[in-house]
Amino acid sequence: MTKMGNSGGFEQGRTDGFRKGREDGYNKGLEDAQALLVNPPLNDISLKWRELRCADQIASHFGSSVVLNDRNMECLKETFKSAIWKLEITANGQKYPMILKIFKAPVNEQKLIELNMYRKAPSILPDLIPTIYLIVEGMNGEDVWVFMEFVPQVKGQVIFTPDYFDRIIPSLAKLHALTYNDNFYNHWETFEEWLPLYDSETSTQERQKNHQKTLEYLDKAMELPELKERLESSYVNVRTMLQKGPIYFPELLQAGKSIIHNDLQTPNIGCHNVAEENWNIKFIDWEGARFSPCWFDMFNLMGVFFAYRKDWRGDEHAVIERCAPLYAAEMLKYGIRFDTDPVRLYKMAYLQRVFERSLFQQLYWGVEDLKSVHLLDHYLERINVWGKELGLY
Known part of the structure; x- marks a missing residue:
């Protein structure tokens, strides 16, 4: 009997000890968790x-x-x-x-x-x-x-419409004016080893290579029924114009070069207070920066916007007629005068960039079945209308 009593006491003690340990462990874990909430571990x-x-x-x-x-x-x-x-x-x-x-x-x-x-x-x-x-x-x-x-992105602060181009263009003109032609070369030692130059041998060779690829993929696209249907009415005109490349408008180069941002989407444009009439713009994400014709950034700002925003395309002509002269007027504040009509320069920049890069990209994606080519029709329309207007065919 004594032996059995001792055995029962041992079992009960072990059970009580296990229960007490589990409760203490739970309480300690809870304390540790609460402490972590107050003082989390440093990342x-x-x-x-x-x-x-x-x-x-x-x-x-x-x-x-x-x-x-x-x-x-x-x-x-x-x-x-x-x-x-x-x-x-x-x-x-x-x-x-x-x-x-x-x-x-x-x-x-x-x-x-x-x-x-x-x-x-x-x-x-x-x-x-x-x-x-x-x-x-x-x-x-x-x-x-x-x-x-931290500079809040314009995206998310306003519902963006083409009216807001007027708030961005003064800062864009300031960027270009500060690095326009001789202003850039006055700081040549700062940029010479790392900033791409539009007229460099490397850029020229790349432009010629892309020009040949665009011609090749234009013909390849005509072999695919879906793309042929979209290209057929423009093919002869586009091929005629491409034969004049890769530099289509010497006037665009003569209008001057600057450091351009090259990716002027609203996530890359910051402003601390969009409620103010004059936005204090700071540009974000500079990996595309280069020394190129300054009007390219007007295409990057407006042309890309209208390419993606079908809902605003009906206003495109009126916006160009307003914003291209506004940009020229802002540049004039820094003593920079353009000899060619600003609207004409904008259209030249648009076609040059589309022929250099955007058209090839659409054709390549379509032929290789990589991505949707929903911008192709819009680019073709602009190429046909403005190409004729500017004497490319």
């Missing part, structure tokens, strides 16, 4: 921020000490090329958003263009590039981290 950004004393290096931009708010971080976008984080800091008793753009290794030519625009161009293009607070090289191997001013 890689927070750890590197402290390790590299980024706060000390950025403080001068704010005139006070800076603290990274570790719990307020958001990854806005991540691809195999880069990651964009929205951070928050506290300085002068106020909270400020900040962008961290991580350029992932390897740093190819396009990434290098954007990085060098941030490294070397802000003093040449004041107020047109987000303020760069800090650039840290060699992160996690060969990555580059760029801490910069």
Whole structure:
């Protein structure tokens, strides 16, 4: 009996101990979880921020000490090329958003263009590039981290209509005027080793190569019933015009070159206060930057918009008639005068860019069955009408 009693007591003690351990473990786990909510573990950004004393290096931009708010971080976008984080800091008793753009290794030519625009161009293009607070090289191997001013994208702030081109064009003209012709070459040592030039041997060869490919794919497209039906009425005219390339309008080159942004979609255009009549524009994402005919950016701004927005195409002519002279007038404020009619220059820039790149892209996608070619018909219409108007056929 004694032995059985001892055995029963042992079993009961073991059960009570197990229950008590489970309760203690649960309570400890709950405490740890609550502690993590209050003080979450530092992620890689927070750890590197402290390790590299980024706060000390950025403080001068704010005139006070800076603290990274570790719990307020958001990854806005991540691809195999880069990651964009929205951070928050506290300085002068106020909270400020900040962008961290991580350029992932390897740093190819396009990434290098954007990085060098941030490294070397802000003093040449004041107020047109987000303020760069800090650039840290060699992160996690060969990555580059760029801490910069957060500038809200125009996209999402307004329902964009062609009326807003009027708010963007003054800043675009300022970008072009500051780097127009001799103004660019006065800073040649800043750009010579990394910024693509429209007239360089490399660019010229690439243009000639694309020109030949466009002719080849135009003929290939005519062998496919679906594309042939869309191309047939334009084929002879388009081929006639292409034979005059790859440079179709010497007047466009004579009108002058500047640093162009080359990708003027609304996500790449920032403004702190769109409620103001005069927008203080800062351009974002500079990987397409190059020294090219300045009117190309007017195509990048307006031509691409109308190509994608069928709902506004009925207003395209009126917008061009308004905005091309506005751009010329803004350039004139910097002493730059165009000898050719601005509307004509815009149409030249449109056709040159479509023949250089956009038409080939549509034909290539269609022939190789890679993507939808829903812009092809619009480009063909403009090529036919403006090509005749400008004497290409």
